[in-house]
Amino acid sequence: QVQLVESGGGLVQSGGSLRLSCAASASEPILIINPMGWYRQAPGKQREMVARIFTSGSTDYADSVKGRFTITRDSANNAAYLQMRSLNPEDTAVYYCTANVRRLGYDNYQNFWGQGTQVTVSS
Numbered sequence: 001q002v003q004l005v006e007s008g009g010g011l012v013q014s015g016g017s018l019r020l021s022c023a024a025s026a027s028e029p030i031l032i033i034n035p036m037g038w039y040r041q042a043p044g045k046q047r048e049m050v051a052r053i054f055t056s057g058s059t060d061y062a063d064s065v066k067g068r069f070t071i072t073r074d075s076a077n078n079a080a081y082l083q084m085r086s087l088n089p090e091d092t093a094v095y096y097c098t099a100n101v102r103r104l105g106y107d108n109y110q111n112f113w114g115q116g117t118q119v120t121v122s123s
């Protein structure tokens with residue numbers, strides 16, 4: 001099993017910033033994570049992709065966060081970060097880290113999710 005531990009959520013005023021962190025760990029050596037990313041789910045809404053980053057360094061962003069959010073990764077430490085700026089109340093949601101992981105002894109990638117971290121933006 002792979003554990004994804006998120007941190008960095010909280011309450012922030014509109015226009016503020018937060019930085020989310022996600023660290024992956026497993027009992028077997030992790031060979032590669034591709035991609036690693038963040039989704040979010042607001043009350044009454046479907047879970048949506050926010051940002052993801054591939055081992056190549058390429059990134060995808062939801063249109064609603066382009067220019068405000070930046071995803072980065074530390075491949076050596078199996079970690080990813082989401083820097084969020086110019087937050088607004090519409091960004092309020094539970095943010096989930098997700099990773100496609102290839103471990104030693106496994107032929108395929110497996111997808112894992114973190115428990116989620118709450119981000120609340122007050123107006």
